[in-house]
Amino acid sequence: xxxxxxxxxxxxxxxxxxxxxxxxxxxxxxxxxxxxxxxxxxxxxxxxxxxxxxxxxxxxxxxxxxxxxxxxxxxxxxxxxxxxxxxxxxxxxxxxxxxxxxxxxxxxxxxxxxxxxxxxxxxxxxxxxxxxxxxxxxxxxxxxxxxxxxxxxxxxxxxxxxxxxxxxxxxxxxxxxxxxxxxxxxxxxxxxxxxxxxxxxxxxxxxxxxxxxxxxxxxxxxxxxxxxxxxxxxxxxxxxxxxxxxxxxxxxxxxxxxxxxxxxxxxxxxxxxxxxxxxxxxxxxxxxxxxxxxxxxxxxxxxxxxxxxxxxxxxxxxxxxxxxxxxxxxxxxxxxxxxxxxxxxxxxxxxxxxxxxxxxxxxxxxxxxxxxxxxxxxxxxxxxxxxxxxxxxxxxxxxxxxxxxxxxxxxxxxxxxxxxxxxxxxxxxxxxxxxxxxxxxxxxxxxxxxxxxxxxxxxxxxx
Amino acid sequence: xxxxxxxxxxxxxxxxxxxxxxxxxxxxxxxxxxxxxxxxxxxxxxxxxxxxxxxxxxxxxxxxxxxxxxxxxxxxxxxxxxxxxxxxxxxxxxxxxxxxxxxxxxxxxxxxxxxxxxxxxxxxxxxxxxxxxxxxxxxxxxxxxxxxxxxxxxxxxxxxxxxxxxxxxxxxxxxxxxxxxxxxxxxxxxxxxxxxxxxxxxxxxxxxxxxxxxxxxxxxxxxxxxxxxxxxxxxxxxxxxxxxxxxxxxxxxxxxxxxxxxxxxxxxxxxxxxxxxxxxxxxxxxxxxxxxxxxxxxxxxxxxxxx
Numbered sequence: 001x002x003x004x005x006x007x008x009x010x011x012x013x014x015x016x017x018x019x020x021x022x023x024x025x026x027x028x029x030x031x032x033x034x035x036x037x038x039x040x041x042x043x044x045x046x047x048x049x050x051x052x053x054x055x056x057x058x059x060x061x062x063x064x065x066x067x068x069x070x071x072x073x074x075x076x077x078x079x080x081x082x083x084x085x086x087x088x089x090x091x092x093x094x095x096x097x098x099x100x101x102x103x104x105x106x107x108x109x110x111x112x113x114x115x116x117x118x119x120x121x122x123x124x125x126x127x128x129x130x131x132x133x134x135x136x137x138x139x140x141x142x143x144x145x146x147x148x149x150x151x152x153x154x155x156x157x158x159x160x161x162x163x164x165x166x167x168x169x170x171x172x173x174x175x176x177x178x179x180x181x182x183x184x185x186x187x188x189x190x191x192x193x194x195x196x197x198x199x200x201x202x203x204x205x206x207x208x209x210x211x212x213x214x215x216x217x218x219x220x221x222x223x224x225x226x227x228x229x230x231x232x233x234x235x236x237x238x239x240x241x242x243x244x245x246x247x248x249x250x251x252x253x254x255x256x257x258x259x260x261x262x263x264x265x266x267x268x269x270x271x272x273x274x275x276x277x278x279x280x281x282x283x284x285x286x287x288x289x290x291x292x293x294x295x296x297x298x299x300x301x302x303x304x305x306x307x308x309x310x311x312x313x314x315x316x317x318x319x320x321x322x323x324x325x326x327x328x329x330x331x332x333x334x335x336x337x338x339x340x341x342x343x344x345x346x347x348x349x350x351x352x353x354x355x356x357x358x359x360x361x362x363x364x365x366x367x368x369x370x371x372x373x374x375x376x377x378x379x380x381x382x383x384x385x386x387x388x389x390x391x392x393x394x395x396x397x398x399x400x401x402x403x404x405x406x407x408x409x410x411x412x413x414x415x416x417x418x419x420x421x422x423x424x425x426x427x428x429x430x431x432x433x434x435x436x437x438x439x440x441x442x443x444x445x446x447x448x449x450x451x452x453x454x455x456x457x458x459x460x461x462x463x
Numbered sequence: 464x465x466x467x468x469x470x471x472x473x474x475x476x477x478x479x480x481x482x483x484x485x486x487x488x489x490x491x492x493x494x495x496x497x498x499x500x501x502x503x504x505x506x507x508x509x510x511x512x513x514x515x516x517x518x519x520x521x522x523x524x525x526x527x528x529x530x531x532x533x534x535x536x537x538x539x540x541x542x543x544x545x546x547x548x549x550x551x552x553x554x555x556x557x558x559x560x561x562x563x564x565x566x567x568x569x570x571x572x573x574x575x576x577x578x579x580x581x582x583x584x585x586x587x588x589x590x591x592x593x594x595x596x597x598x599x600x601x602x603x604x605x606x607x608x609x610x611x612x613x614x615x616x617x618x619x620x621x622x623x624x625x626x627x628x629x630x631x632x633x634x635x636x637x638x639x640x641x642x643x644x645x646x647x648x649x650x651x652x653x654x655x656x657x658x659x660x661x662x663x664x665x666x667x668x669x670x671x672x673x674x675x676x677x678x679x680x681x682x683x684x685x686x687x688x689x690x691x692x693x694x695x696x697x698x699x700x701x702x703x704x705x706x707x708x709x710x711x712x713x714x715x716x717x718x719x720x721x722x723x724x725x726x727x728x729x730x731x732x733x734x735x736x737x738x739x740x741x742x743x744x745x746x747x748x749x750x751x752x753x754x755x756x757x758x759x760x761x762x763x764x765x766x767x768x769x770x
Contacts, residue, residue, distance in 0.1 A: 003565040010562065014554055279549025283607065286513045286543055287566040288535040459476075460515035462506050462546070 004297035033324040072108040090184040139182045191232040224337040244329030245321040263309045268369035269382030276377040338424030357418035371451040412443040464491040466646035472521030489646040496657040497650040499667035505650040542613035548604020552593040578606040597624030616647045692740035
């Protein structure tokens with residue numbers, strides 16, 4: 001049997017198609033990693049066209065009260081944008097956006113509404129001073145100012161308001177203690193930002209007993225994301241950085257799963273039928289081995305191929321991804337939010353678990369191709385039906401999430417993907433592990449019975 | 464020693480009876496010419512012997528082992544080429560041999576080198592088979608069939624694609640193998656190629672064995688035709704029977720048995736006719752086969768007429 005398996009491996013490894021798919025995979029791998037490396041502008045703020053805004057502002061009638069307010073708003077915006085054009089570092093941009101608006105607005109308000117020159121001069125001076133700090137990227141000034149403001153609010157508020165300000169003060173003091181700059185490019189800053197922005201709504205929703213459906217969904221979202229951002233600042237791990245090898249590996253199944261499928265179906269769909277098509281079956285079956293052993297050797301190679309291909313693809317991705325994105329991120333754990341709790345896994349453990357959890361899916365699709373290949377002796381037919389089985393299986397799984405028809409329960413595709421155990425994603429019905437195993441086992445037994453009986457009984461027809 | 468015994472095998476595909484009660488035997492050292500027109504059932508018979516197709520009834524024994532019960536033992540000492548030498552084109556000749564060798568228990572590297580040398584493929588053995596000519600593929604096929612030092616060698620149209628030199632080499636090789644005790648079964652359309660070295664012939668037509676006999680017996684169906692070269696053929700006219708004829712000025716064709724020809728020669732000499740040459744025309748296997756087939760048809764027509 002070992003010698004038969006050895007032969008099958010050689011036949012498989014020496015096929016041109018194997019190398020063609022591998023080259024395509026490597027190119028795809030490079031491309032995927034480059035895409036991950038390329039930063040995308042996730043800023044939701046629309047770029048403001050200053051020239052257009054200035055033109056609109058110039059046309060406003062300052063005697064009209066409403067237009068005067070728009071004039072003040074626009075002037076503030078224009079000044080902010082001009083400052084951003086002048087001071088372009090990520091720290092400067094952050095400080096301009098977050099700490100200058102009210103002073104500039106007050107400045108214009110005192111000039112055009114209150115028509116108070118002293119007040120105007122005072123605000124102008126304040127703005128000028130702050131711009132100086134911004135120029136020097138001195139974020140600590142703003143930090144201290146915010147701490148004193150928040151301390152003041154904590155002392156002057158009660159109830160939920162006080163809880164909120166206490167929390168905000170806590171975040172700001174964390175920033176001070178850990179010297180976290182106000183900087184868009186700093187992951188701790190971004191997490192603190194998320195926490196600061198959402199804490200008010202979060203506390204409110206937590207204390208509200210009559211939540212609407214939308215509010216409950218929002219609370220669920222905040223529960224998950226607040227926990228994740230808390231994890232980031234507590235552990236100081238940049239788990240949300242998407243431009244890393246770690247992120248590519250987390251999404252490995254999704255990004256490269258199609259190649260596992262191609263390798264599997266390509267091998268399974270041709271391993272028997274090609275021998276018949278090329279006539280080599282005649283040499284194979286006229287050797288002192290039972291047909292059952294010959295088919296089993298092919299089956300063993302298939303069973304070995306899937307995990308080996310997964311391993312091979314992971315190694316290639318880690319090498320290519322590491323060269324493009326660096327290896328540093330591999331020591332940052334994968335953090336998942338499941339059932340109101342955070343779970344952490346080392347990246348490689350997570351990747352291996354995920355691949356093991358989807359193994360039954362590739363195995364069954366491969367076995368379907370293997371069966372069709374043995375029955376029809378048509379490689380193209382076996383490959384096509386293999387892909388269709390995969391697609392149809394996924395469609396049925398998705399349909400089962402929407403329409404819980406009893407008939408769907410008999411399809412193996414509902415059970416062949418165990419990744420929900422790791423990722424905690426929703427699945428149709430309340431599937432238990434023993435039922436999943438039993439159904440997968442039954443499918444495998446039926447497929448193999450049909451394959452073996454057909455192969456053993458089949459005559460080698462004359463050309 | 465009996466190597467192959469085919470006992471009343473029948474094969475049906477759908478409603479069509481492909482083989483009807485086929486029986487023949489092959490002993491150690493025999494070279495059997497398995498002859499028949501296209502669609503007669505030659506390849507099906509070979510495939511049934513090798514277990515590639517199931518038989519509906521009958522038995523096949525190779526080296527005394529029933530292929531239904533002891534397939535592995537029966538096939539272990541059998542080498543074959545069926546239809547054409549279909550090997551893995553994307554592998555080299557050497558890789559193909561290694562793959563085939565691995566499927567036997569006791570075939571070692573020396574056996575591989577031995578068969579490569581036997582078929583004369585040393586120079587191209589590391590080339591991919593896709594670059595081989597048909598003749599080279601045929602040689603590789605023969606090498607594969609000899610890997611396990613078989614006691615039974617079944618070759619389906621082995622001369623296809625071989626040049627005259629290759630056919631000559633194959634003939635020498637097969638004769639040598641037969642001498643060493645290998646039983647060989649060859650199916651071929653080219654009867655004249657086989658007659659010079661086969662000792663048995665099996666003629667199959669419409670799934671039935673028409674004749675199973677030794678080559679010498681086939682030759683006995685000879686018509687005792689003699690060509691004689693004389694000084695003037697017209698002088699012989701009075702001595703010729705209706706079945707005899709004058710070929711040209713110096714040659715005549717007569718049909719006589721051994722005694723008759725001796726008397727005929729004496730008569731001519733007594734009539735002062737000079738005889739330069741007397742050649743017995745041997746019938747080729749092909750002519751014997753055509754004659755046999757014609758005889759079968761004739762018998763059939765007579766039987767139909769009588770009915």
